[in-house]
Amino acid sequence: MSxxxxxxxxxxPDLLSTYGxxxxxxxVERRARQRGLEVQRTDVRSDQPVPTSGDIYLIxxxxxxxxxxxxxxxxxxGGLTRAVNNGAIVFSVCAGYQILGHQFVNDLEQVSPGLGLLDVHSTRGESDRCVGDVLGDIDEQLRLPQLTGFENHQGVTHLGPTARPLARVRLGQGNGTGDGTEGAWNGTVFGTYMHxxxxxxxxxxxxxxxxxxLDVNALPPVDDRWYEALRQERIMAATQPA
Structure with missing residues (x-):
């Protein structure tokens, strides 16, 4: 793979990097390099064109x-949409997740159009913000372990017929719809509220x-001890009684 x-x-990053x-x-960069991959990273500011030749886009x-x-x-x-049409992977978080949908409510309390890359639309919740740790079971089609993350949003995201939930929550609010869903994905486009x-x-x-x-089924193993220690610490903290 070298x-x-x-x-x-x-x-x-000048607009959408508020929560770390x-x-x-x-x-992504670190885990690719650990496998011997050469990584070319591009940080695109909001006054720059989005390149269409990327493999993985993060928002x-x-x-x-x-x-x-x-x-x-x-x-x-239009660069991100063209990249997705060319088969690129997109992973988005919170505000970025809402942007990938059909529409969301902006700071002016108006409906803003999104990119339509995910079959979702977002509204503003009428109750308190969704804040705290989240645990969930990731869609079985993805064959991944339990999801852990931290949510801080007042948005409510509704999934359309072509979007699948990224996870089903055991703890937390996720998409805020009350149906137990968290995030969404379809093909190579993923969205989540998790920080x-x-x-x-x-x-x-x-x-x-x-x-x-890379269009491969498996990657060479890497040392996951640090990541696993963090995962277990956060899962334990979330599940312990207050």
Missing amino acids: NASLRVVWIY DQGNVLV GGGEDRPQRLAAERLLRD GPVLARNPHIADLLIKLA
Whole structure:
């Protein structure tokens, strides 16, 4: 695998990196390099065009106004949509997750159009924010261990017929709809409300993105002791009585 290469694109770190989600791109980059892959990482600011030649695109969370600006610029640019049409992998978090859907409510209390890369739409919840640890069972089609993460959002995301839930929650709110769903995915596009950063707490998801990008069924094993210690610490903390 040492001859293989991976092009990783971090979308709009100047707008969508509020909650430490940059850790996701660091985890993908690190785990690829541990397998001997050559990694070309590109951080694309909001005043730059989105390249269409990337393999994996990552989008983080952000506040309401930066989310609106990011969506407007991604729609004008069109690069991310073209990349997905070419088979690229996208992993998005919170505000980035909402942007990938058909629409969301912006900071002006107006409905903003999204990219339509996931069959979801988001509204604003009428109750308290969804805040706290989340545990869930990842969609069995993905064959991954339990999801662990931290949510902090007031958005409510509804899944359409072509979107599958990324996970079913055992603890926490997830999509906020009350149906037990968390996140969504379809094909090579993934969205979640989980911070943490989520790929540090769930490195197997990072590996899934790499496998999809390389079109392989398995990756060489790496030392997962640090990741597993973090996972178990957070799972134990979430499940212990207050």
